[in-house]
Amino acid sequence: MSKLSAYFGEFGGMFVPELLVPALKQLEAAFSDAMVDPSFQDEFQTLLNEYAGRPTPLTLCRNLGTGNNKIYLKREDLLHGGAHKTNQVLGQALLTKRMGKSQVIAETGAGQHGVATALACALLGLQCRVYMGAKDVERQQPNVFRMKLMGAEVIPVHAGSGTLKDAVNEAMRDWSATYEDSHYLLGTAAGPHPFPSLVREFQKMIGEEAKAQVLENEGRLPDTVIACVGGGSNAIGMFADFIDEESVALVGVEPAGKGLQTSEHGAAINKGTKGILHGAHTFIMQDKVGQIEESYSVSAGLDYPAVGPQHAHLAETGRATYEAVTDDEALDAFQALAKHEGIIPALESSHALAYALKLDKEVNNQIICINLSGRGDKDLAHVYNIIGSNNLGSDAS
Amino acid sequence: MKNQFTNKLDKKFIDAKARNRAALMPFLTMGYPSQQLSLPLLETLSENGADIIEVGIPYSDPVADGPVIQASSQISLENGTTPEKVFDILAAYAEKKHSATLVIMTYYNILLQQGLENFVRQCRDVGVTGIVVPDLPLEESKMLKGLLDEYQVHLIHFVPPNISEQRLEKIAKQASGFIYLISVTGVTGKRKQLPVNLGPLCSKIREYTQTPIALGFGIGSAEQVSQAAQEVDGVIIGSALIEELKEPQSAIDNAAIFMREVSHYE
Numbered sequence A: 001m002s003k004l005s006a007y008f009g010e011f012g013g014m015f016v017p018e019l020l021v022p023a024l025k026q027l028e029a030a031f032s033d034a035m036v037d038p039s040f041q042d043e044f045q046t047l048l049n050e051y052a053g054r055p056t057p058l059t060l061c062r063n064l065g066t067g068n069n070k071i072y073l074k075r076e077d078l079l080h081g082g083a084h085k086t087n088q089v090l091g092q093a094l095l096t097k098r099m100g101k102s103q104v105i106a107e108t109g110a111g112q113h114g115v116a117t118a119l120a121c122a123l124l125g126l127q128c129r130v131y132m133g134a135k136d137v138e139r140q141q142p143n144v145f146r147m148k149l150m151g152a153e154v155i156p157v158h159a160g161s162g163t164l165k166d167a168v169n170e171a172m173r174d175w176s177a178t179y180e181d182s183h184y185l186l187g188t189a190a191g192p193h194p195f196p197s198l199v200r201e202f203q204k205m206i207g208e209e210a211k212a213q214v215l216e217n218e219g220r221l222p223d224t225v226i227a228c229v230g231g232g233s234n235a236i237g238m239f240a241d242f243i244d245e246e247s248v249a250l251v252g253v254e255p256a257g258k259g260l261q262t263s264e265h266g267a268a269i270n271k272g273t274k275g276i277l278h279g280a281h282t283f284i285m286q287d288k289v290g291q292i293e294e295s296y297s298v299s300a301g302l303d304y305p306a307v308g309p310q311h312a313h314l315a316e317t318g319r320a321t322y323e324a325v326t327d328d329e330a331l332d333a334f335q336a337l338a339k340h341e342g343i344i345p346a347l348e349s350s351h352a353l354a355y356a357l358k359l360d361k362e363v364n365n366q367i368i369c370i371n372l373s374g375r376g377d378k379d380l381a382h383v384y385n386i387i388g389s390n391n392l393g394s395d396a397s
Numbered sequence B: 001m002k003n004q005f006t007n008k009l010d011k012k013f014i015d016a017k018a019r020n021r022a023a024l025m026p027f028l029t030m031g032y033p034s035q036q037l038s039l040p041l042l043e044t045l046s047e048n049g050a051d052i053i054e055v056g057i058p059y060s061d062p063v064a065d066g067p068v069i070q071a072s073s074q075i076s077l078e079n080g081t082t083p084e085k086v087f088d089i090l091a092a093y094a095e096k097k098h099s100a101t102l103v104i105m106t107y108y109n110i111l112l113q114q115g116l117e118n119f120v121r122q123c124r125d126v127g128v129t130g131i132v133v134p135d136l137p138l139e140e141s142k143m144l145k146g147l148l149d150e151y152q153v154h155l156i157h158f159v160p161p162n163i164s165e166q167r168l169e170k171i172a173k174q175a176s177g178f179i180y181l182i183s184v185t186g187v188t189g190k191r192k193q194l195p196v197n198l199g200p201l202c203s204k205i206r207e208y209t210q211t212p213i214a215l216g217f218g219i220g221s222a223e224q225v226s227q228a229a230q231e232v233d234g235v236i237i238g239s240a241l242i243e244e245l246k247e248p249q250s251a252i253d254n255a256a257i258f259m260r261e262v263s264h265y266e
Helices: A018-035 A038-052 A087-098 A112-124 A134-140 A141-149 A162-180 A197-199 A206-217 A235-243 A309-317 A325-342 A345-361 A376-386 B007-020 B035-045 B067-078 B083-095 B108-116 B116-125 B142-151 B165-172 B198-208 B222-229 B240-247 B246-263
Strands: A059-061 A071-074 A103-110 A127-133 A153-157 A182-184 A224-228 A249-257 A273-277 A280-284 A320-326 A366-372 B023-029 B050-055 B101-105 B126-130 B156-160 B179-182 B213-216 B234-237
Touching: A018 A038, A018 A087, A018 A162, A018 A197, A018 B156, A038 A087, A038 A309, A059 A206, A071 A206, A087 A103, A087 A112, A087 A182, A087 A197, A087 A235, A087 A345, A103 A112, A103 A162, A112 A127, A112 A141, A127 A134, A127 A141, A127 A162, A134 A141, A134 A153, A134 B023, A141 A153, A153 A162, A162 A182, A197 A235, A197 A309, A206 A235, A206 A345, A206 A366, A224 A235, A224 A345, A235 A249, A235 A309, A235 A366, A249 A309, A249 A345, A273 B108, A280 A309, A309 A320, A320 A325, A320 A345, A325 A345, A325 A376, A345 A366, A345 A376, B007 B023, B007 B101, B007 B126, B023 B067, B023 B213, B023 B240, B023 B246, B035 B050, B035 B083, B050 B067, B067 B240, B083 B116, B108 B116, B116 B126, B116 B142, B142 B156, B165 B198, B179 B198, B198 B213, B222 B234, B222 B246, B240 B246
Parallel strands: A071 A366, A103 A127, A103 A182, A127 A153, A224 A249, A224 A366, A249 A320, B023 B050, B023 B234, B050 B101, B101 B126, B126 B156, B156 B179, B179 B213, B213 B234
Antiparallel strands: A059 A071, A273 A280
């Protein structure tokens, strides 16, 4: 029997075609095995340290905010590849080899997970094919080029809305036909069991490091830990080691897009309902009969109409709270961090930052720790098109 | 656990066997190519040789379906098809006492959002005799199975070609109505050849259960039906039929011709 539970309370599970069950069981067994195998752990750790650049620093903001609180940034933006995603793709790529498979399938929205998967595959000598919505292929040419440079095949998906969720569907279809040689390297802590647990385990060093770093600097735990939530991989990686520390408030920040009162957002926990998407029972965005709705966010990495099942459980039990931040608030925070700290954050991470800046105005003498999950280079053209270079937005600090 | 009840679905397999034929089971996406055509299409299939009709309630994210059925679902959704409208069509079909019995195919989220018991009750009320839920593997099926047993509707389980002996035994013990044998790995869509290992796989299944076996995924011609009929008790035809229904003007004629052709397999 597996040691891992497929459920987090009522959330999670494995709602997939019977055809995929053997592949998921095989993955679960290989993963359980690898987690207790010192040689796997050593190899993973070596890659994290010597290739990806772990541990990442913890930076105390010098200028940002009111000055009434200490605001720390966990610098996943400094990781090779530019975001936390590199952690877990290295883990899964190693697992792929461990299962004796030579090919990797991945889905990607704006291309970040595709690029991360491509780099891990290039490094470890795996064949890589990435499904990407046809619309996204058009919009994200630089990332398509990056993937191709690193030897990946990029397959445009025209079905459905031609975006991330359709790319996931297509990747799952490919996997059903090819899993004997292929591993599906899912990009977030969502999807069917064992992916939510597996991705968390391959991301939880973020929180472990942050906890040790805050303790060393401050001699105590942070009061609040904040991370943005799309599918939720950086957030679960940041939260995991703090879940049992009851004095630490955990805050996930969802994309409110053009406002929670509009239909253009991606706030599955705040505005969604319970249902099933991509193999898991969780909070999803759907109409009243159960058809999945399109999500929206200025930040492609948060533009997903569901959330990882462990977040659904943390929300339901009240262990974590989930706030929402609009496009405009995120854009302000993006500029504020650049202007005051000389760090250009990813638009995803800017959501976490925007909430932290609100909190900073309400509390005193707190230690606030934000997961700065990625850097903003990838977003420059997009942000330039929105705000222009001469029309910098209001100063969020 | 096994054979707690029988309904018209079991009878269809018994009748086909008595005629020494495989039960023929075309698949039809409800609301495709239009909602108006769904009822006449069901009638046409029933009148031209279908024993069982698998009716699809469209879902926005059908991961087990190939491009043809996926596209038909999308068009159906654009036509405004809802589960409620599908049940209206099925109720109208039931009133006319047609020969072919109906089995519903849809994804689990659709059932969940209508409420499992409500959905199952509606199935019973319109004479649906089985439900196929492609994203509900054995582990997750307990709750639905309990309700379906109560309402005497069969839950159809899938058996893929790569199944382990242990899992096959578990599924076979639960099986009722028929076993949906997947002929090849991958998603729905017609393919040129049937898998060669069909015989041994069927023999293995029959070691564990008497439940009829129906073969699906990839069957599109009378010749393939004929090959399959030597090994299995029923044959499911999906994408190949859907491809014939693109044009609303010719959909009914094409459905009749297609159904007659495959039902006259040698």
